[in-house]
Amino acid sequence: MTAVHTTDAAVPTNSSAPRRAARGGAPRRRGSRFDRSLPYLLLAPALIGILWLIGWPVLSLLVTSFRRLNLRELTRGEVVWRGLDNYTEILGNPDFWSITVRTVVFTVVVVGVSVLAGLLIALLMRQISPVVRIVLQVAMLLAWAMPLLAATTVYQWIFDQQYGILNKTLVGLGFDSFAGFSWFTTGTSTLAVVGLLIVWQAIPFLAFSLYAGAIGIPRDQYEAASIDGASAWQTFRSVTWPELRPLLLMVTFLSMLWDFKVFAQIWAVKKGGPDGGSTTLPVYQYLEGISKSHFGVAAAVSVVMMVLLGLLTFQYLRRLLRQEGTL
């Protein structure tokens, strides 16, 4: 802050004004041509980058979704229009529907569990000793910082059939049936492990931001509640909840955005298997598009993904845009 004061102090003396005039350079008059074009010059690289690398692919995605584009057409450079056939093909495929339902259910469960746990941990952090709080925060930081693929590898090792520490522990606790139990033989249990992994890495961010929100709630509101003789639950409902609601809404929508498109962990664990049992929409998109080179169909899958994601996050986006509109 010292910098602020020295700068301010220097203003009234204005000792350098003659030097500036002596330099003979253009006095920075507002509205010179350079000044007027400066913002556009500054924005140009970002604008070009976004239009080229995001805007164009979005258009190209829509166009591709109406084409038949397999390896054959791609190598020959043929343009074959299929109209809505790609869409009718995927929408008429029962596998596609079960994958879609699985993806939505998976997202909702993972988001629900992680937001709820994040909220509870955030509230718990206010109640505990400072030392314990630091221990908890460091532990959460460790989980948050671990790269996705490192975390996935570690979970695969923990859940390993033969030598995994989890099965060893369960057997040690007397659950003998877990000796040699494989966690990755059904899609549901595979997704359960992946879900746990995602929740484990998602909670720290949620807990930290909700904690930051919770400590921002004015203390006198709690004092007022305690004078009124409110119970812990009543205090939560009438003080904490209304104050945290906007933040809670925001992190919930963000979590949906992130968890809906999870690919790395699912792919690394079982490649969507066994028997497609842990395939979600992003995995399906990869399998159709990159593995099978059915680019048109995969593009249609991506469009459906975007629409679904749009539906899930529409409210949030609208709020955000409205908020920014006032800036």
Next chain:
Amino acid sequence: MNGKKVTGNVVAIVIALFFAFPTYWMVSSALKPTKDLLSTSYDLIPFSVTGANFATAWTKPGFLGSLGNSLFVTLTAVVAAIVVGMLAALAMSRMRFRGRKGFLMLMLVAQMAPFEALLIPMFLMMRDLDLLDKLPSLALIYFAVTLPFCAWTLRGFVNGIPYELEEAAMVDGCGRWGAFRRVTLPLLGPGLVATSVFAFVTAWNEFLFGLSLIKDQSKETLPVWLSGFQSNFGTDWGGAMAASALFTLPVLVFFLIVQRKMVTGVTAGAVKG
């Protein structure tokens, strides 16, 4: 300390153990000799410690190469995104011009765009540009992925620096550029560091495009290389854990550097690293 607080502390410790355990298990497994790892005895605490697994991981074909590839791609993308993003942030925060609002909206929407859904057009585009199997294509994509976030977050940080300071410096005889370099840039330092860390982590973690655009094994990024550890390592869990630990280390160091800025940075930018 009352009973309620004691209970709270105990619960918090249990939760802390839940979060810390995988990291502990990664490190302790990396330090254990293979014969201990592949035993059925219960081994929560390592009895014999070895550096062999780290040596294995380090010398494993592909590890150093993919580490280098990841560093190249990530750093190129982050530097580009930070520079371009900062220019845009300055315009958005400091200047009033026609179309400003539209640009703000564009940045916000671009930030929310589900990149994973753009896999197919990105793939086709990189193919047309003859950029498949080339690392610059990944750098380009990671630049695009992180740019809106960087611009938006940096805008928040620039907003936090009073413009009067720059004006004062200009009154003092600095040019516009001089005022920026001497006043705003130093104050923006922490924001630049925090934003770079988020961008770094995003690119460092990216898997789908790394997997899809690169088929040549010598050009794999670290996440892709590590995802094939079972074929790379067989059942060498010690080596896999050592590689994971080495993969985690830079991110952990960065996180510790910016931990205070983290939540504000992410919630302001509204995108996770």
